[in-house]
Every structure is written in structure tokens, then in C-alpha cells.
Amino acid sequence: MNQDNSFALYRRLLQYVRPYTKVFVLGVLAMVVNAAAEASVPALLKQLIDGSFVEKDPKLAHVMPLALVALFAVRGLSDYAHTVALNSVATHVVLDLRNAVFARLLTLPLAFFDRQPSAVLMSRLTHNAQQVSPIITISLITIVKDSLTVVGLLGYMLWLNWKLSLLFFTVLPAIGWVIRSVGRRLRRYSHAQQDSVGALSHVADEVLGAQREIKVFGGQDYEQRRFAQVAGLLRRYTMKSVRTSAANGPLVQLIASLALAGIIYYATLASQSNNLTVGGFVSFFGAMALLLGPLKRLSNVNETLQRGLAAAASLFEILDAEPERDEGTRTLGRVSGHLRFEDVVFRYPNTEGNAIDRVTMEIAAGESVALVGASGSGKSTLMSLIPRFYAPDGGHILLDGVDTREVRLADLRANIALVTQHVVLFNDTIAANIAYGAPGEPTREDIERAAETAHAMEFIRELPQGLDTQIGENGARLSGGQRQRLSIARALLKDAPILLLDEATSALDTESERIVQQAIDNLKRGRTTVTIAHRLSTIANADRVIVMDQGRVAEVGTHDELLARGGLYHKLHLMQHRQSEISE
Structure with missing residues (x-):
């Protein structure tokens, strides 16, 4: 210099x-x-x-x-x-x-x-x-x-x-x-x-x-x-x-x-x-x-x-780094959760080819939709575009008929809850982690209700200090299933109309998956839900399944319809079935 x-x-x-x-x-x-x-x-x-x-x-x-x-x-x-x-x-x-x-x-x-x-x-x-x-x-x-x-x-x-x-x-x-x-x-x-x-x-x-x-x-x-x-x-x-x-x-x-x-x-x-x-x-x-x-x-x-x-x-x-762009000026209250993708295109910097290539689809308010596909097919990228973690390079994403680019980021994300396989918890009490990001000042009863609905109170009651127990760095003192249930309780307390689930049960054993799946079923009620899951058995009850392939929508239908069609979803299902037989 x-x-x-x-x-x-x-x-x-x-x-x-x-x-x-x-x-x-x-x-x-x-x-x-x-x-x-x-x-x-x-x-x-x-x-x-x-x-x-x-x-x-x-x-x-x-x-x-x-x-x-x-x-x-x-x-x-x-x-x-x-x-x-x-x-x-x-x-x-x-x-x-x-x-x-x-x-x-x-x-x-x-x-x-x-x-x-x-x-x-x-x-x-x-x-x-x-x-x-x-x-x-x-x-x-x-x-x-x-x-x-x-x-x-x-x-x-x-x-x-x-x-x-x-x-x-x-x-x-x-x-x-x-x-x-x-x-x-x-x-x-x-x-x-x-x-x-x-x-x-x-x-x-x-x-x-x-x-x-x-x-x-x-x-x-x-x-x-x-x-x-x-x-x-x-x-x-x-x-x-x-x-x-x-x-x-x-x-x-x-x-x-x-x-x-x-x-x-x-x-x-x-x-x-x-x-x-x-x-x-x-x-x-x-x-x-x-x-x-x-x-x-x-x-x-x-x-x-x-x-x-x-x-x-x-x-x-x-x-001097450019902050996240928030050019939206429109404010939103609580939305119904109707999502529409119109010719959406997205490419990561310094890469060849589009990660999302002219995707057009619609998700009705309150509908449960599952995104499936091989690794690199664009599932996670498509989900990341909904809360505008990344901005599309082309096309439009509409929420209740409003282009999400026009909406203030805070208002957009206030209507979205996220549960992922990589649970992020803070070195604080269980109550503080559940209340993290909740609108207003949640009461103790609100926190307990969310924990109960997420089937988390079952193990919280056994802890020496209950909701006031310190959980360590990223919940180090808890099991994977327990951490996941706290994450679900946090999403429940936020009570957002749109729910994003990214491989929420992929890292759990069978018993933990069963309990967490019950908590997820409680969480999904009355909400627009977009789920990513490699294990196709976990999304059999979805209203619709959207199959992604190389950044595009390859197939759309219910679980049974897609199996009967004998296309890409059917192949993925057969592949997982064979793998499960081998592992047994």
C-alpha cells in the first residue's frame, strides 16, 4: 500500500x-x-x-x-x-x-x-x-x-x-x-x-x-x-x-x-x-x-x-463491504402464505450454469409442499430464495401477489420460520433459545406451550433447572433430537404463516425421528410449508411433491401420483428402498 x-x-x-x-x-x-x-x-x-x-x-x-x-x-x-x-x-x-x-x-x-x-x-x-x-x-x-x-x-x-x-x-x-x-x-x-x-x-x-x-x-x-x-x-x-x-x-x-x-x-x-x-x-x-x-x-x-x-x-x-440489499419499501402484516414463482433464475457467482433455471410454480396458502431431487438439483437454493437469502437474477417470487423484492426484508422474514438439520442454538437457557426472535415479549406460559406442542417438555421436565437450564455451546448438553425439538418450539413460538423445513429429521435415529415428526406435524398445521427431505418416506403425506432436476421442475404431483407415473420420483424412491434393504 x-x-x-x-x-x-x-x-x-x-x-x-x-x-x-x-x-x-x-x-x-x-x-x-x-x-x-x-x-x-x-x-x-x-x-x-x-x-x-x-x-x-x-x-x-x-x-x-x-x-x-x-x-x-x-x-x-x-x-x-x-x-x-x-x-x-x-x-x-x-x-x-x-x-x-x-x-x-x-x-x-x-x-x-x-x-x-x-x-x-x-x-x-x-x-x-x-x-x-x-x-x-x-x-x-x-x-x-x-x-x-x-x-x-x-x-x-x-x-x-x-x-x-x-x-x-x-x-x-x-x-x-x-x-x-x-x-x-x-x-x-x-x-x-x-x-x-x-x-x-x-x-x-x-x-x-x-x-x-x-x-x-x-x-x-x-x-x-x-x-x-x-x-x-x-x-x-x-x-x-x-x-x-x-x-x-x-x-x-x-x-x-x-x-x-x-x-x-x-x-x-x-x-x-x-x-x-x-x-x-x-x-x-x-x-x-x-x-x-x-x-x-x-x-x-x-x-x-x-x-x-x-x-x-x-x-x-x-x-466497506456492501450490506444486504433491502430496496423494498412495502410493509406487510401477517400474510396468508400464497407463493408464486414466475420464471425464476439464479446463478451463484463464478459458476457455470444456473442453479435455478426458469422455475415457475405455485404454492397455495396453507399447502404442504415437498421439494425432492438428487444433490445439486436446486432444492436448497430454491428454498433460500423465499426469505431472500439470495436475490433471483431473473423472474419474480410473489407472496400474496406482491413481488418479494418490493417488500422490506424485516417484514418478509417476520412471516417465515425456519427449521434445518443443522440446528443453531445459543449458549443460554432453554427458555431464551425458544424465545429467540419471537415477536413481542413472550410469557413463560407461551414458551411452555410452544415446548409442549414441540414435545420438548418431555425432556425439559427431567432437567435439574427445567426451562432455565443452560444448554452449552450450540446445545452441546442435549441430544440431536432434543436440539431439533427446541428448534421446532422456537418456530412454533414465532407463529409465522410460512414454514421452511430443510432436512429437519435427516440426522436423527428412528425413535427421535418419530417424536420430532409429531412435533413437525403440529408445527405445520395452518401454515404454508415447504419441506426438503432426502428420505422420501418423511414427505409421503405432503399435499404435493415437486421433483427438482438440474435447477428445473421435473415433476409435480402427490406421492402416489408420482410413483404411479414411473418417472424420476419413482426412480429416486426405488433407489432409497434398495439402499434401506442393503443397510438392514
């Missing part, structure tokens, strides 16, 4: 400082005072030596120690003030950035999450966001305070002896070139480091979530190699950054020491010709010595600055 982008990034980041301007200005003023106090040390040193030791002024002998104490007291207080003030601002900025990024993540379309692994996004939200803080603390303190200190010391040196000072100025272009060259390389390595952290988080997340598969299939060695490869890549980029940063300080100090050696030589000659007092010589030498610390910090600040700017760039990528 070029220098102009660096300044643009920094300016954008400083916009997040604006709400805390007063504290920020206080911190900057404290830095100015601290820099002035530090630059005053050589001048005080000159007065101390020339006045107390050379001229033996009795007043200065009493005043100078007090002045020295006062100067260091000012330095200490101003150092404390700017450190606390700027860290307060920095932590607020990190908090605001995290909140802003998290809020944007909630508005992004599913297509964004299809491209970005969740572990990488988590790394940006936690690790990368924290890397921004040193830009406002360490980097800013160094840039402002040390720059002012350098200016003050150089100004004093010019005033003390401008000829000697000019020698020091000759090395500044070389120092500037080193800092700029190192900065470019550090930015590149910082980007690579942060990408590696995201990749490491992704691998670790996959491994921690797939312990059963890894153990059964003996994948330990493979996963160890995969993790070691990514961790090694992170170490390699980290060491490149360390080596570049470590070389930066010594190079700057070497260049400065060359000027320092020349200055000492000429200063010695000047003192021999009585052009420089003892106090002046010590003061000038002290000012040069004090310059080395700020110069070293200024040369090394690039690493922190570039790492923070690279982190800020990764966060701004999320903030």
Missing part, C-alpha cells in the same frame, strides 16, 4: 477519535509539555555546570537542584497524563471499531459469508482490532512527543552552535530514506502476518469442531502437518518483520553516530579555541545524546504503525 493510502487510512481512523476530542487534545497537550520538559534538560544542564561549577554562583547552587526536581516532576506528571488520556481514547476507538464491524457483519448477505471463513472474520474482529490501539497510543506518542523533543533539541543545538548543528542535519535525508524503505516492507509483512493469523484460526476452528471425524478417520497426523505449515508460515512472516524492524534502529543510530562523531570532533576544537564553554560543550553533547533515544523510537515506530494500519485496512474492508 502506497504512502497516500497510509495517510488516507490514518485520517479515516482518526475519525473514530472525534467523539473523544477533549481527552485526545488533553493527551496531545500533555505530550507537548513532556517534550518541552525533555528538551529543557540540556539547557538546565548548561546553567548548572557554568553557573554552579565554573562561575560558582551561590544563588544557582540553591536554585538549580529545585529547578531540576520541578522539571522532572513536570515530566512525570505530563507523561502520566498523556499515557492515560491516549490509552483511554485508544480503547474507546477499538471498542467502537469492534461494534461497527460486528454491526456490519449482521447486515452482510449470505454470499459474503460463503466467501469468508468464520475463523478469519473472528480473527479480524479480535486480533486485528486490537492491533489498531497502538496507532493511537505508542505510535502517536512516539510521533508527536519524540518529534517535538527532536525539534526542541535541534532548535537548542542551533541556538547553542549552529555550525555544529548543521553537521547533524546532513544525515537527516539518509535517516528519512531508511525509515521510508523499512516502512514499506513492514506494511507488506504485517498484511501477510494478519492473513496467517486468520488462516491459523481457521485451521484450529476446523480441528476443534471435528474431533470425532479426526479420531475415527485417523486424521491426527494430517491435521498436525496442516497446522504446522500454517503456524510455520506465520512464524516466517513474523521473523521477517522482526528482522526488518531490528535492522531499522541500528541503521538509524549508525548514521546518527557518524554525525555525532564529527560533531564531537569539531566541538572539541571549538572548546579548545574558547568558542564553547564547558557547560556549553556538556549541554551540546547532552542534547545530542538525548536525540538518539527519540530518533531510535521514531525509526522503530514504523513497525507498530504499519501493523496497525494493515489491521485497520482489514477492518475497513468489512465496513
Whole structure:
């Protein structure tokens, strides 16, 4: 990233400082005072030596120690003030950035999450966001305070002896070139480091979530190699950054020491010709010595600055991502649930062929429709178009005669409930999970009624704290059938007129499937239901079965009609029947 982008990034980041301007200005003023106090040390040193030791002024002998104490007291207080003030601002900025990024993540379309692994996004939200803080603390303190200190010391040196000072100025272009060259390389390595952290988080997340598969299939060695490869890549980029940063300080100090050696030589000659007092010589030498610390910090600040700017760039990528389009302006109350698809076309980005190809069909209000077909036939994609998880590329989807594109997303999705085979529960109580997303404030009786209808109270009553039981991460303390029944209870409590069921019983054993199927039958009453099921036995009672093939509607009819027709549905049914006989 070029220098102009660096300044643009920094300016954008400083916009997040604006709400805390007063504290920020206080911190900057404290830095100015601290820099002035530090630059005053050589001048005080000159007065101390020339006045107390050379001229033996009795007043200065009493005043100078007090002045020295006062100067260091000012330095200490101003150092404390700017450190606390700027860290307060920095932590607020990190908090605001995290909140802003998290809020944007909630508005992004599913297509964004299809491209970005969740572990990488988590790394940006936690690790990368924290890397921004040193830009406002360490980097800013160094840039402002040390720059002012350098200016003050150089100004004093010019005033003390401008000829000697000019020698020091000759090395500044070389120092500037080193800092700029190192900065470019550090930015590149910082980007690579942060990408590696995201990749490491992704691998670790996959491994921690797939312990059963890894153990059964003996994948330990493979996963160890995969993790070691990514961790090694992170170490390699980290060491490149360390080596570049470590070389930066010594190079700057070497260049400065060359000027320092020349200055000492000429200063010695000047003192021999009585052009420089003892106090002046010590003061000038002290000012040069004090310059080395700020110069070293200024040369090394690039690493922190570039790492923070690279982190800020990764966060701004999320903030600049286009949110889910909600161009609808029409509001809807409770709909009847009549759905119509008119020549609907949809294609996933960077793929060949349409996932949905000119589908036209109608689902009456209150009708139960099953979508079946081989994997990749378009069932899940077609269902995802109903709540506008994806927008069709062509055609229209009408809900009660209204194009869903014209409807506000919140109103559209308020009329839809979803139950999938991959149940998502939150690390909270059973009651909170059932009430999640329910309109208004459901009462305890409402939650119990939904749980009862979903056949969930049968196991909830046996738990030590009933509805108030904490269920762990994604319901880890519950069985698959129990989690599924909580998902159904959640859909029941929402009481939406349209119900989407995606393989809701595919991962359950026979007994759990029987109980869950009863709960689903209760849930489907009076609702427009669209069901995806690989096991055709679970949708035999559907009002209609729609058979999908390569993104198109191949057959439509009841279970018995399609079997009698002897087409694609009949073939799928025979195939599953043979597989079940083999498994028995």
C-alpha cells in the first residue's frame, strides 16, 4: 500500500477519535509539555555546570537542584497524563471499531459469508482490532512527543552552535530514506502476518469442531502437518518483520553516530579555541545524546504503525463491504402464505450454469409442499430464495401477489420460520433459545406451550433447572433430537404463516425421528410449508411433491401420483428402498 493510502487510512481512523476530542487534545497537550520538559534538560544542564561549577554562583547552587526536581516532576506528571488520556481514547476507538464491524457483519448477505471463513472474520474482529490501539497510543506518542523533543533539541543545538548543528542535519535525508524503505516492507509483512493469523484460526476452528471425524478417520497426523505449515508460515512472516524492524534502529543510530562523531570532533576544537564553554560543550553533547533515544523510537515506530494500519485496512474492508440489499419499501402484516414463482433464475457467482433455471410454480396458502431431487438439483437454493437469502437474477417470487423484492426484508422474514438439520442454538437457557426472535415479549406460559406442542417438555421436565437450564455451546448438553425439538418450539413460538423445513429429521435415529415428526406435524398445521427431505418416506403425506432436476421442475404431483407415473420420483424412491434393504 502506497504512502497516500497510509495517510488516507490514518485520517479515516482518526475519525473514530472525534467523539473523544477533549481527552485526545488533553493527551496531545500533555505530550507537548513532556517534550518541552525533555528538551529543557540540556539547557538546565548548561546553567548548572557554568553557573554552579565554573562561575560558582551561590544563588544557582540553591536554585538549580529545585529547578531540576520541578522539571522532572513536570515530566512525570505530563507523561502520566498523556499515557492515560491516549490509552483511554485508544480503547474507546477499538471498542467502537469492534461494534461497527460486528454491526456490519449482521447486515452482510449470505454470499459474503460463503466467501469468508468464520475463523478469519473472528480473527479480524479480535486480533486485528486490537492491533489498531497502538496507532493511537505508542505510535502517536512516539510521533508527536519524540518529534517535538527532536525539534526542541535541534532548535537548542542551533541556538547553542549552529555550525555544529548543521553537521547533524546532513544525515537527516539518509535517516528519512531508511525509515521510508523499512516502512514499506513492514506494511507488506504485517498484511501477510494478519492473513496467517486468520488462516491459523481457521485451521484450529476446523480441528476443534471435528474431533470425532479426526479420531475415527485417523486424521491426527494430517491435521498436525496442516497446522504446522500454517503456524510455520506465520512464524516466517513474523521473523521477517522482526528482522526488518531490528535492522531499522541500528541503521538509524549508525548514521546518527557518524554525525555525532564529527560533531564531537569539531566541538572539541571549538572548546579548545574558547568558542564553547564547558557547560556549553556538556549541554551540546547532552542534547545530542538525548536525540538518539527519540530518533531510535521514531525509526522503530514504523513497525507498530504499519501493523496497525494493515489491521485497520482489514477492518475497513468489512465496513466497506456492501450490506444486504433491502430496496423494498412495502410493509406487510401477517400474510396468508400464497407463493408464486414466475420464471425464476439464479446463478451463484463464478459458476457455470444456473442453479435455478426458469422455475415457475405455485404454492397455495396453507399447502404442504415437498421439494425432492438428487444433490445439486436446486432444492436448497430454491428454498433460500423465499426469505431472500439470495436475490433471483431473473423472474419474480410473489407472496400474496406482491413481488418479494418490493417488500422490506424485516417484514418478509417476520412471516417465515425456519427449521434445518443443522440446528443453531445459543449458549443460554432453554427458555431464551425458544424465545429467540419471537415477536413481542413472550410469557413463560407461551414458551411452555410452544415446548409442549414441540414435545420438548418431555425432556425439559427431567432437567435439574427445567426451562432455565443452560444448554452449552450450540446445545452441546442435549441430544440431536432434543436440539431439533427446541428448534421446532422456537418456530412454533414465532407463529409465522410460512414454514421452511430443510432436512429437519435427516440426522436423527428412528425413535427421535418419530417424536420430532409429531412435533413437525403440529408445527405445520395452518401454515404454508415447504419441506426438503432426502428420505422420501418423511414427505409421503405432503399435499404435493415437486421433483427438482438440474435447477428445473421435473415433476409435480402427490406421492402416489408420482410413483404411479414411473418417472424420476419413482426412480429416486426405488433407489432409497434398495439402499434401506442393503443397510438392514
